[in-house]
Amino acid sequence: MATIYDVAALAGVSPATVSRVFNGIAVSAVRSERVRAAAERLSFTPNRTARTLRKQSSEVIALIIPDIENPFFTALARGVEDVAQASGYSVVLCNTDEDAEKEARYLDVVVSENMAGIILAATSDHVDLTDLTRRGRPVVAVDRSLPDVDTVTVDNVAGGRDATQSLVAQGFRRIACITGPCGGPTAEARADGWREAVIDSSSDRYLRHADFRVEGGHAAMVNLLNLPEPPDAVFVANNLMAVGALRALIERGLTAPVIGIASFGDLPFATLSPRGVTVIPLPARRLGEAAARLLIERLRGDDQPRRTIMLENHS
Amino acid sequence: MATIYDVAALAGVSPATVSRVFNGIAVSAVRSERVRAAAERLSFTPNRTARTLRKQSSEVIALIIPDIENPFFTALARGVEDVAQASGYSVVLCNTDEDAEKEARYLDVVVSENMAGIILAATSDHVDLTDLTRRGRPVVAVDRSLPDVDTVTVDNVAGGRDATQSLVAQGFRRIACITGPCGGPTAEARADGWREAVIDSSSDRYLRHADFRVEGGHAAMVNLLNLPEPPDAVFVANNLMAVGALRALIERGLTAPVIGIASFGDLPFATLSPRGVTVIPLPARRLGEAAARLLIERLRGDDQPRRTIMLENHS
């Protein structure tokens, strides 16, 4: 393929001049035109690898998410993509499958590919980001907060509280909670919101930890239903587990008015879901947009202290 | 960060030797050990950008899909990822949003980032791949076939026929078809299957073209229902349009036994969907796996003539 040298030769200038033309650095109109013509004729595209090697940074930002099959994260990805594209960055998506090891591998790739920056919905809050930060690569945590880096989340406590309060208002009293992995800040915050709103404060017997996935939600719901005194309602801390919980309920013939159910985050393809489910909508796409904007500001040199953005819980 | 020169200096060898140690080329045990120790101490990670520049190829493969919010494609992505990771490749996902221009931009990135290869579910069958093929980058088309490159698809004609026949067997006679964009090979093939199975062969009045998305399916269904003599069943050529069609039916109070509906491809989160929908399951994940395997064989130097793999329509 055509290189900058080929273009230079054809245009009768030095490679440096070709580079300048493509980077908007002052070049006389005559040469500039000759270079453009030559580049056109050779259908020259600058080699990004060479450019990245020299500039020590590419125009690619990585978005690392734990579950590509969760519509919440794909919506978020759309948000990131829209903003990034508009600023000339490409987005590559990496799926960790909630696996810390895969996550670490992708973080390695980010470093060694000299990617510009990274938006991360981490598998846990003790990710090792030293390699990134040491090289000045900006990191933005999204959906799941991380110590020491810019963070964009929703108000998880308020969301959990609102969802639970809505169940209380519907007259339910024995309200269970299915939340995410033990120790995860997001999972804990949502459960905290539930604790605040639930009437019987000794109700941790109705608290279950699962894995933010359909199967986990299903298992937890089954477990709750098998209690001697099962709950009369349940607050589920994410959309996929809510799907699992709903499946468990449907299997037992339980539906809306008999048992209450509230989901943190829109149910996927909600047009297909049963009536009577309380939903706390999550602004997934706007989370992605905000994270991307934050990252791009950092890439442009913004060096304020760490910032945390908390979006309201409605689309 | 530590470079290969730093490691070489610390280990008292030449950079070439360090490179050889990391590439499994014969180096005496003594030096090899010294290099490893030095690399460890400096926490050295080879710079992939430099390596890519020199080798003219990275260890990244691009997966370009038209709609990241479609569970079919995310399942496919999982398949690709599993196989690729196992062979030491990283996968980056690019979402074109069914937009040919975005697609072209991503193809440019693939070329100029020297990515190893590319798996593509194209927006149309006249994509320009000359830049790719000229540089010997293998391309595999998945789900949507392309001229001149390896292809992995399902048997779209058979699937359309089976789905429609199942509706016929249920006693429906005025069976409509909602398929994808006019001229798209996948959309046409599925509609061809429908034509083969439908009893009244003059029934193209019941054929609608939409965009493979929820809204399009909804609009087409509404349109069909507004006909003077509406169909009594519908075959929908992809999962998202089926969701839209179902929504339209539910809005009119029409459900399973009254009107027949068959979907090509599993409904997303099917546990939530109404009963009575005929589903032709699509082996999305296996499509991804097969495509990745094919691509990796090419990357390893396989240069057989073009191959086409057609999977059966069941998971």
Added chain:
DNA sequence: CTTGACCCTGAAATCGATTTCATTTACGCT
């Protein structure tokens, strides 16, 4: 006419790896 300031330009260094090529070293065999 001289000097200084400023703008363009090209030669060459640089980014960090891989790889070729030439050389050295080691070893086996007669």
Added chain:
DNA sequence: AGCGTAAATGAAATCGATTTCAGGGTCAAG
């Protein structure tokens, strides 16, 4: 001991861009 072959090693070239540095040219002010 002498010779040939193979294996291990390092110096230097290479990939394709960007960027520094040093001139060369133009122009205005003195």
